[in-house]
Each structure stands twice: as C-alpha cells, then as structure tokens.
C-alpha cells in the first residue's frame with residue numbers, strides 16, 4: 001500500500017523533499033485488529049512541530065517512519081467484536097492508503113449524523129480547540145470585543161461564530177480580501193482586517209475596536225499579536241492557541257516584550273493544548289453538534305483530492321491556501 005514517510009527534517013518551510021512515498025506490505029489481520037481504508041486525512045499546522053527533533057507535548061516523527069495525523073477510515077476487515085465492516089472510524093493513523101490498526105484510540109463516527117469530514121473539523125479537534133480555548137480561557141462576556149487571528153481558518157472561523165453566539169463584537173484577522181468577505185457574509189463577523197494589505201495593523205484594530213480588545217484568541221503569534229496587544233483592555237484574556245507565524249522560524253523569534261502591557265492591564269495570557277480538556281470533550285462535542293444542528297454555526301473546508309497530494313495540502317497551510325478546514329480526500 002502507498003505510504004508517506006518522513007524523509008528529512010525541514011529547515012524553515014517544509015518542502016516536498018521532506019516527504020518520501022513508498023510501497024509497504026499490509027500485514028495479516030490479527031485478533032483484535034482492524035483493516036482500514038483511508039478516506040479523509042486531516043493536515044494541520046501542529047504537524048510542522050512534529051517534524052522537528054525537539055521535545056514537545058507530543059513526540060517528534062521519526063525519519064523513515066510514516067507520518068501520522070487524524071484520519072477518517074472505513075473498516076474493510078475486522079477481527080474485533082466492537083467494529084464491523086462498513087463502520088467509519090476516526091483516530092491518529094498513518095499516512096497510508098490501507099493499514100492494520102489496533103482498535104485502541106479509534107472512535108466510531110456516525111456518517112448519518114454529519115458529513116464524515118465534520119469529524120476532522122467542527123465536531124473534532126478543531127471545534128473542541130475553538131470551544132474550550134474560548135470558553136475556558138477567553139471567557140467572553142456579552143458586549144465585549146473579541147479579536148481572532150487566523151480567523152478564516154479551521155479553528156478561527158469557529159471561534160468567531162461562538163463569540164457571536166455569546167454576544168461579542170467579533171473582529172477577524174486573515175490574509176486575503178476574499179477571506180475577509182467570507183468572515184462577514186458566512187460567519188457573521190462584525191469586522192475583518194486583511195493583515196497582508198493593511199500597513200498599520202495596530203491602527204486598523206483601534207479603528208475596528210474603538211472600545212479596545214477584551215479577548216484575543218491567538219492562532220498566529222508574531223507581529224499580528226504584537227499589534228493586538230497594543231489594544232488589549234484591562235483584565236483582557238488571551239487564549240494562546242497557535243503561533244503559525246513562527247512555526248518555520250529557525251531561531252527563537254524576538255519582538256516587543258509584552259510584560260509591561262500584561263502587568264499594566266492585568267491581562268491573562270494562557271497557552272493551552274486542546275487535550276487539556278479531554279475529560280470535557282463529550283460536553284464540547286454535544287454543544288457544537290447542537291449549534292450545528294440549529295444552524296447557529298456553520299463551517300467551511302478546503303478539500304484536496306488524492307493521496308499523493310497530502311504533503312502539498314499540508315505545505316499549503318503555511319501559504320494560507322485553505323479557507324476553513326484543510327482536508328485531503330482519498
């Protein structure tokens with residue numbers, strides 16, 4: 001079966017040379033195991049961190065071994081009583097067209113309740129990250145101003161919509177005019193700032209948020225965050241979710257030192273990993289599914305077709321080529 005291995009570790013931006021396509025034998029199915037056919041592959045910015053040989057909250061990929069990410073697969077063979085042929089599962093699986101897996105860590109997904117890809121996005125890690133980062137750390141109150149960076153991406157677009165449900169004024173920052181238009185027309189954001197064409201992002205935030213920023217959901221870090229910090233209000237909260245602007249940096253980035261701003265305004269800035277909230281995932285999924293059913297939230301996705309295009313789809317995240325969740329259909 002076709003497999004994608006880590007060939008080398010990237011310096012700066014990942015390139016196609018960092019990936020290697022190979023053919024591997026599919027072993028015999030043993031008791032307790034499942035034979036899985038890959039249907040949809042999630043490509044995510046955090047995989048960039050796993051390509052480095054550094055200690056993190058999740059171990060690095062090994063050179064010569066398959067890359068893994070969350071995958072939706074169809075059960076095509078089963079020696080496990082809990083799963084049968086025709087079931088769909090989601091789990092952290094290898095970038096292989098077909099694979100044998102232990103059922104541990106796999107969850108059945110109901111293709112009748114929602115589109116399969118929703119389990120990689122709004123009803124998966126993406127939605128949970130948005131929900132818990134915003135409600136547990138951001139704690140937005142009615143009438144407050146919420147700024148979201150990476151706003152037209154998978155997490156950001158959900159964060160903004162939850163902000164609207166909770167009664168906030170929501171301002172999104174994203175990289176194209178088309179994305180800004182979608183933020184307002186499809187996701188109900190009040191204002192949008194294109195960080196690539198806006199010369200003075202600080203001034204643009206001041207204009208969009210005349211009462212200052214109460215909650216800043218940070219997906220990107222870097223200079224965008226520097227600018228939002230200049231506008232943070234007293235007792236502001238900053239869920240630090242992602243820092244994609246720095247993931248390809250080879251040296252530790254430097255910039256303004258935020259401490260005086262945080263102190264002066266009693267600001268809470270807290271990093272988090274979605275799995276911190278694992279014991280509350282059922283509650284989060286239930287809420288997101290309810291909002292989805294009631295059409296209070298919606299989602300978009302960029303679906304790339306073909307196993308051979310997985311690495312390119314991943315690399316395209318760093319160029320902002322996706323709108324909503326980036327998914328590869330096999």
Ligand code: NDP
Nearest residue numbers: 045153154155174175219220242243244245272273274320
């Ligand atoms: P997205 O769907 O948001 O895709 C990435 C987006 O980032 C691109 O579309 C692009 O949009 C933007 N981007 C790329 N490069 C830059 C840059 N240099 N500066 C600013 N924006 C950039 O991905 P996700 O929604 O999956 O993830 C969003 C963030 O959340 C990531 O940083 C990710 O690591 C983090 N995350 C954290 C989790 C956690 O547990 N803490 C869990 C899941 C995600 P544009 O056109 O606007 O530039």
